[in-house]
Amino acid sequence: MVETASTAKIAENESKQMLEFFRWSTYSDTLENNDYLCQDTERHFPDGQYDQHPLDIVFSYIHPYTGKEIFFYCDLKSYSSSSISPPKLREALKSLGQSISCARDNEQWRIDFSNPDFSGEVRGLLFLLNHDGDYSQDILSKLNVVAKFEPQEHRGNIKTLNVENLHIDPNQFVHIMDPTVIVYMQTIRKDIQSLRGSLKFPLGNKNYYFYYPNLELHRTQGDESKFPATVEVLCGPYLIVGNLASEQIDADSDKVIKFFPGFIVYYRLDGSTQEEFLFLIDQLSRYQMFNNSKKVNVRQIHLNPHINAEKNFNNALIEYNKTWSVNGLNPISDGQLTFNQISNLEKKFLPSPLNGARHL
Amino acid sequence: MNYSRFSYINPNDIDLFGTLNRNRALTNDEVAYLFAKRGIIYGKNTSRELLAREFSSFFHSSYDYHLIESALATENKRSTAVSGLSLNNLDDLTDRQVLNKLDSLESQFIDDLTNQEEIDIDKVVYKRNGLKSRQININYSVYDFTKNAFNRRERKEAAIMIRPIEGGNSLYLEYPNSKELDNLVESQILSHVINQFSQPSKTKIELLGITDNLLRKQFFDNLIRDIEGFEYDTVLDIYVTKENSSSTDDLAIMTSVASIRKASFSGHGLMDVPELDTLLGKGFHIYRVIWQATSKEDNDEKFVFEAKFTIPDECAGFSYFLKGRKLQNNKIEQCSHTETMRINREIYFAAVRSLNSINSPGEQYAQDLSI
Numbered sequence: 001m002v003e004t005a006s007t008a009k010i011a012e013n014e015s016k017q018m019l020e021f022f023r024w025s026t027y028s029d030t031l032e033n034n035d036y037l038c039q040d041t042e043r044h045f046p047d048g049q050y051d052q053h054p055l056d057i058v059f060s061y062i063h064p065y066t067g068k069e070i071f072f073y074c075d076l077k078s079y080s081s082s083s084i085s086p087p088k089l090r091e092a093l094k095s096l097g098q099s100i101s102c103a104r105d106n107e108q109w110r111i112d113f114s115n116p117d118f119s120g121e122v123r124g125l126l127f128l129l130n131h132d133g134d135y136s137q138d139i140l141s142k143l144n145v146v147a148k149f150e151p152q153e154h155r156g157n158i159k160t161l162n163v164e165n166l167h168i169d170p171n172q173f174v175h176i177m178d179p180t181v182i183v184y185m186q187t188i189r190k191d192i193q194s195l196r197g198s199l200k201f202p203l204g205n206k207n208y209y210f211y212y213p214n215l216e217l218h219r220t221q222g223d224e225s226k227f228p229a230t231v232e233v234l235c236g237p238y239l240i241v242g243n244l245a246s247e248q249i250d251a252d253s254d255k256v257i258k259f260f261p262g263f264i265v266y267y268r269l270d271g272s273t274q275e276e277f278l279f280l281i282d283q284l285s286r287y288q289m290f291n292n293s294k295k296v297n298v299r300q301i302h303l304n305p306h307i308n309a310e311k312n313f314n315n316a317l318i319e320y321n322k323t324w325s326v327n328g329l330n331p332i333s334d335g336q337l338t339f340n341q342i343s344n345l346e347k348k349f350l351p352s353p354l355n356g357a358r359h360l
Numbered sequence: 361m362n363y364s365r366f367s368y369i370n371p372n373d374i375d376l377f378g379t380l381n382r383n384r385a386l387t388n389d390e391v392a393y394l395f396a397k398r399g400i401i402y403g404k405n406t407s408r409e410l411l412a413r414e415f416s417s418f419f420h421s422s423y424d425y426h427l428i429e430s431a432l433a434t435e436n437k438r439s440t441a442v443s444g445l446s447l448n449n450l451d452d453l454t455d456r457q458v459l460n461k462l463d464s465l466e467s468q469f470i471d472d473l474t475n476q477e478e479i480d481i482d483k484v485v486y487k488r489n490g491l492k493s494r495q496i497n498i499n500y501s502v503y504d505f506t507k508n509a510f511n512r513r514e515r516k517e518a519a520i521m522i523r524p525i526e527g528g529n530s531l532y533l534e535y536p537n538s539k540e541l542d543n544l545v546e547s548q549i550l551s552h553v554i555n556q557f558s559q560p561s562k563t564k565i566e567l568l569g570i571t572d573n574l575l576r577k578q579f580f581d582n583l584i585r586d587i588e589g590f591e592y593d594t595v596l597d598i599y600v601t602k603e604n605s606s607s608t609d610d611l612a613i614m615t616s617v618a619s620i621r622k623a624s625f626s627g628h629g630l631m632d633v634p635e636l637d638t639l640l641g642k643g644f645h646i647y648r649v650i651w652q653a654t655s656k657e658d659n660d661e662k663f664v665f666e667a668k669f670t671i672p673d674e675c676a677g678f679s680y681f682l683k684g685r686k687l688q689n690n691k692i693e694q695c696s697h698t699e700t701m702r703i704n705r706e707i708y709f710a711a712v713r714s715l716n717s718i719n720s721p722g723e724q725y726a727q728d729l730s731i
Binding site for chain 1: 370372374377389390392397400413418419420424
């Protein structure tokens with residue numbers, strides 16, 4: 001299938017719309033698909049044939065814990081499970097590593113996305129898109145550090161990518177959002193829309209927020225309702241969406257629907273053990289999420305959820321209450337913590353692969 | 361205490377930060393793996409402090425924590441001291457009949473061990489070793505809440521061996537020497553086994569009623585010379601202690617320039633040195649001995665043994681073990697598990713014989729308790 005110009009545009013628009021839902025800032029179309037002058041050609045282009053770093057798109061957000069503005073120098077790539085290989089992945093990641101090394105020193109880049117007195121942090125983001133709905137490839141297992149610890153995932157002959165040889169500068173980060181993360185993000189967005197349609201979640205972008213607990217070393221800064229779902233949260237085991245108290249009219253019955261403060265926890269692991277849920281429940285409790293009788297709904301999003309995931313969750317809840325029950329009172333009351341599996345995953349992002357170098 | 365509250369680790373961000381930042385037990389590859397599982401790669405030589413700060417702010421799963429915990433865990437496979445006791449007068453049943461009685465208790469052992477709240481049990485397995493013995497394998501955790509969360513849980517394994525003594529109308533129980541296991545065996549295992557027989561008696565090695573320091577020395581002296589299959593060679597280390605009391609004698613000693621409560625000697629032939637007798641004459645008693653003996657069967661190979669009372673003042677809590685085979689270069693090589701178990705048993709029965717030999721007529725120092 002041949003990419004048309006519109007496929008690339010679809011990729012850019014879809015990724016922007018999706019990340020806006022997660023409270024990431026986006027920039028004007030005119031700032032997409034530009035090249036920026038390399039600031040270190042001797043190191044990055046020693047053969048002297050080229051002196052530009054390509055840029056597809058930039059996103060940014062202010063980190064809830066550090067208050068620091070994080071910019072993502074983003075490379076959009078499509079891939080086929082048959083075509084993706086460590087050398088191609090390596091080229092993409094190496095290029096991103098070099099690009100972020102130069103971006104903060106490039107005045108034009110600073111003017112375009114921030115200001116000349118830039119004080120933020122630039123990170124690389126490889127956005128790997130899927131167009132065929134095939135998720136049989138575990139992209140991360142192609143990294144040598146993952147393959148080493150998961151030999152069963154990495155069967156023998158497949159070559160791996162040595163991340164140490166990517167020449168990323170010290171203290172700089174490159175993130176990979178693989179297709180499973182993108183399915184997760186798309187499904188969360190659609191699920192919230194669906195819950196709103198069935199009057200189980202309030203309408204309006206100001207009525208939900210991404211929850212970050214205050215920890216011992218990390219305290220949130222600024223307006224909670226503006227917190228983004230950070231890249232680490234989106235690629236982590238779970239994400240917490242909170243909703244504020246609000247009211248809205250049901251258009252069909254004209255009744256007033258009241259929404260009480262509560263949480264949805266989108267859970268990204270397969271649910272194969274009771275222990276993982278026991279641990280999750282204990283974490284949520286430590287974050288004080290069950291205080292004031294708030295309801296918490298854990299919603300699992302996984303391409304192959306474990307057959308016993310729901311049982312494991314329910315058993316973990318029973319075990320948790322049994323363990324922490326005092327004088328017959330359970331720490332989590334009946335119906336306060338519930339579990340659902342989301343079966344209709346949003347698996348397709350692109351109608352066709354991207355063109356040329358944009359297809360791994 | 362409800363230990364199940366701690367049966368899964370749940371460290372906070374300070375624990376995570378401290379562990380990733382300072383603890384070099386976590387290799388760079390392990391840290392890189394934790395990040396890579398979240399799709400994050402970073403430049404070589406990125407500071408550990410930055411990585412620790414980043415990672416400690418994330419949401420985590422139990423798998424992250426287990427990876428860190430297992431990376432920090434150090435396996436201790438060295439042989440350790442054991443405790444033992446025997447149950448006698450078992451209704452003249454055959455070994456097979458005794459083992460059948462034990463097998464009938466399998467589910468009770470597992471249930472009771474799992475449900476008790478003294479120790480945080482992770483797993484219990486009852487194992488049948490043919491017609492020779494039964495073994496209860498326990499995985500359990502002990503906690504030290506003064507430590508960082510990743511180090512506060514120590515996962516332990518213990519095998520409780522129950523073995524009929526051939527033709528002896530008795531059972532021998534052996535388990536790693538620790539206070540928690542001692543309590544567990546007494547309360548959750550022995551109590552059930554005892555109920556299977558009409559008038560059993562229990563033998564446990566203690567010198568509680570023996571206050572004569574020369575008799576206490578005699579106990580060790582007999583023991584080290586009476587290990588079945590071995591010829592006593594020499595004592596390598598000997599440890600003495602003086603019971604801590606508030607008697608006027610002690611006060612007098614305390615007011616002198618210095619006082620000694622414990623002492624140890626290393627060398628050869630230590631049981632016979634005059635310095636030892638001098639100390640025994642001043643109220644000290646032996647509580648620990650390390651000695652070597654020559655195998656009668658094994659080409660005159662030398663083996664090293666240890667026996668001690670873990671509560672030295674009272675001469676209670678007897679523990680013992682075969683430390684290993686002595687090599688030409690004087691290093692000690694650990695023996696096989698089977699060999700160690702066999703010889704440990706011989707130490708125990710030598711101790712029983714020694715205790716019986718120093719018993720005054722009519723007294724039962726060997727704590728031969730009719731139940």
